[in-house]
Amino acid sequence: MKVLAAILLAVNFLTSHPITGQANMSVLVQNLNTGEVIDEYRSDKVVPPASVMKLLTTAAALEMMGPGFRFPTVLEYTGTIENGVLHGDLYVRGGCDPSLGWKGRNAFLNQWVKAVKAAGIQRIHGAVVADMTMLDGEAQNPNWLCEDAGNYYAPGIFALNYYGNTMNIVLESGAPGTVARVLKTEPAVSDIRFINHIRCDKITYDGAFVSGLPYSCERYLTGAVPSNLGTFGVKGDLPNPGLLLARHFTAKLREAGVEVRHEASYLADYNPLTPPRTELYIHYSEPLSEIIKETNVNSNNLYAETLFRYLGSRYTLPGTIHNSQDLLRDYWRRRGVSVQNAIIKDGCGLAPQDAVSAKAFVQLLTVMHTSPNAEAWMASLPVSGKSGTLTSLCPKTVLEGRIHAKSGTIAGTKNFAGYIDAPNGDTWVFAILINSAPGKAKNIQHVIQKYLLDVYSVHQ
Numbered sequence: 001m002k003v004l005a006a007i008l009l010a011v012n013f014l015t016s017h018p019i020t021g022q023a024n025m026s027v028l029v030q031n032l033n034t035g036e037v038i039d040e041y042r043s044d045k046v047v048p049p050a051s052v053m054k055l056l057t058t059a060a061a062l063e064m065m066g067p068g069f070r071f072p073t074v075l076e077y078t079g080t081i082e083n084g085v086l087h088g089d090l091y092v093r094g095g096c097d098p099s100l101g102w103k104g105r106n107a108f109l110n111q112w113v114k115a116v117k118a119a120g121i122q123r124i125h126g127a128v129v130a131d132m133t134m135l136d137g138e139a140q141n142p143n144w145l146c147e148d149a150g151n152y153y154a155p156g157i158f159a160l161n162y163y164g165n166t167m168n169i170v171l172e173s174g175a176p177g178t179v180a181r182v183l184k185t186e187p188a189v190s191d192i193r194f195i196n197h198i199r200c201d202k203i204t205y206d207g208a209f210v211s212g213l214p215y216s217c218e219r220y221l222t223g224a225v226p227s228n229l230g231t232f233g234v235k236g237d238l239p240n241p242g243l244l245l246a247r248h249f250t251a252k253l254r255e256a257g258v259e260v261r262h263e264a265s266y267l268a269d270y271n272p273l274t275p276p277r278t279e280l281y282i283h284y285s286e287p288l289s290e291i292i293k294e295t296n297v298n299s300n301n302l303y304a305e306t307l308f309r310y311l312g313s314r315y316t317l318p319g320t321i322h323n324s325q326d327l328l329r330d331y332w333r334r335r336g337v338s339v340q341n342a343i344i345k346d347g348c349g350l351a352p353q354d355a356v357s358a359k360a361f362v363q364l365l366t367v368m369h370t371s372p373n374a375e376a377w378m379a380s381l382p383v384s385g386k387s388g389t390l391t392s393l394c395p396k397t398v399l400e401g402r403i404h405a406k407s408g409t410i411a412g413t414k415n416f417a418g419y420i421d422a423p424n425g426d427t428w429v430f431a432i433l434i435n436s437a438p439g440k441a442k443n444i445q446h447v448i449q450k451y452l453l454d455v456y457s458v459h460q
Contacts, residue, residue: 013451014434015041020447023412023437026358029430029455031422032369038428039455043362046341046355047433050408051389052415053349054304055361058292058380059368060331061307064314067289067376071097071310073160075112076131076277081120089126090116090260091277092246094134094160096313097285098306099294100245101163104187108283109252115281116258127262128250130242133270134159135309136318139214143351149213152235154350156214157305159319160242163187165302167238169210169221173200173229180208180225180232189244191217198234200227210236215268242266270318289376296380296406297388301348308347321346337363349408358431361417365429369419378404381418392442394449399456405430412436414444420452423459 014020014027028043030036072095079088100108139156140149148154155165167189171180180198198208201224208223217239225232238244246264253260267274285291295303311327313319325344332339338360345351368377382388385400389407393416394400405418417431432451437444 013454014447017447019439019443020434020437023444024435026433027431028358028362029420029428030362030366031426032366032419032429033426043359043431044338044341044357046343046357046360047435048352048354048410048413049349049356049361049417049433050354050410050413050415051299051301051304051349052361052406052408052417052431052433053347053354053356054295054299055364055406055417056328056332056344056356057304057308057311057347058295059364059377060311060328061288062292062373062377062380063335063368063371064311064331065288067287067373069288070284070286071095071099071291073097073100073283073285074279075115075281075283076279077121078275078277079126084120084122086121086124086126088124088275089129090121090124090280091129091131092160092242092249093131094158094242096134096159096161096306096310096319097283098161098300098303099285099291100161100283104163106163106248109249112249112281112283113252113256113258116253117256119280121258123259123261124253125261128246128253128260128264130160130246130264130266132159132242133267133318134313136270136320137215137268138321141305141321141346141351143345143353145350145352147209147211148350150211150219150237151209152237153301155237155302156239156241157302157309158214158242160245161302161306162241162245162248163238165238165241166235167192169194169219169234169236171198171208171225171232171234173225173227173232176200176202176227178227182221183231186233187244187248189217189238190247192239193218194221195219196221198222199224201225202227206232206234208234210234212237212239215240240266289379292376293380297382299389299407301350304348305346305350311347332360332364335364335367337367352410356433358417358433361431361433362429365417365419365431369427369429378419381405382407393445394452397449397453399452403452408433409441411441412438412444414441414448416448420456423456 027041312324382390384403385395408415
């Protein structure tokens with residue numbers, strides 16, 4: 001009775017606290033070893049999961065493809081090679097690798113150049129063409145907010161992704177009231193055009209916003225940056241990462257003495273009537289285990305959404321957002337996860353319409369705990385007080401290092417789902433989804449942290 005009373009106090013703490021008491025909540029804490037429900041509150045209710053949504057995506061990808069899967073990017077050519085001359089085009093066919101050029105690492109282009117020269121090609125009478133047709137042309141998820149489009153955290157998703165699909169816009173900040181001057185982009189995008197209304201103001205934070213759509217080279221800059229700061233970087237999305245990759249590859253070929261007659265181009269729409277091609281070289285990504293680790297530890301939207309779109313391409317080509325939604329729902333339904341009432345609009349949690357219950361996440365986490373891929377799965381989750389998005393959760397407490405979980409944060413929302421190493425050696429699985437709470441996300445997290453510590457202390 002003493003234990004039960006203490007747990008009820010923990011539940012009451014969440015439901016009566018000024019920050020979380022009137023929030024939209026779904027909570028479930030369960031003992032994995034015994035199946036005992038340790039705590040529960042409206043666990044069947046679907047609520048917006050924010051980035052906890054990434055658990056559905058990364059777990060499905062890991063189970064369907066395995067931790068050693070690598071995304072292929074294929075170099076192909078049309079026409080023939082005669083006397084060192086390629087009478088045709090050189091294609092870079094995207095396979096949905098999210099990591100090409102990640103954080104500016106593009107040394108792989110040197111290997112691609114070596115492969116071209118090893119094939120005996122000294123001159124290309126055509127062009128380098130970025131083939132992005134594995135996915136359809138709907139690069140921006142229509143369920144995302146318009147205000148997110150163009151920002152670094154909501155880039156377009158393509159079969160060819162490059163540089164994290166992100167550019168740094170370097171500004172020069174001047175006196176208060178003036179408009180910041182755009183100096184350059186990193187990487188350089190030759191045909192980008194800015195409509196710039198970023199003002200310099202007496203603030204100490206980055207209040208600038210980037211708006212735009214995939215394939216469009218026009219970006220709208222608004223908001224404010226600190227005045228008299230000198231140079232200042234604002235991140236936005238790359239309009240056409242595949243085309244930029246083809247341009248960089250073209251430049252590398254020319255630097256290496258391979259003549260390329262025409263400038264780089266791209267294909268965005270699937271066409272079954274394209275001329276036959278000959279495979280020249282295959283570039284493989286890092287293992288999927290590393291890709292889902294980056295996705296979950298750092299809550300990488302590009303990685304998550306690319307995985308989501310790739311899964312949809314397993315239905316039919318080209319891959320569509322609708323196919324991805326159907327596959328993710330069908331897959332977890334067949335694995336016994338309660339997604340019948342869930343709303344799945346994307347793979348990363350940016351869509352405000354997304355809605356999943358705490359029960360569904362607990363069921364998914366239970367499945368993954370006994371999966372043959374459990375080791376890679378656990379390694380992909382950040383650790384409380386130690387790593388990634390959980391660094392600020394329970395540091396210097398008894399729960400530091402004992403929670404492996406995914407977090408999700410948007411305005412008025414703070415969510416967590418994962419595992420807790422219990423005091424008696426058991427493992428707990430939990431999901432705490434709190435939406436539409438007043439105040440900042442960090443204040444909601446303080447309440448959740450106190451709740452977790454209270455529940456944990458009952459079993460010490």
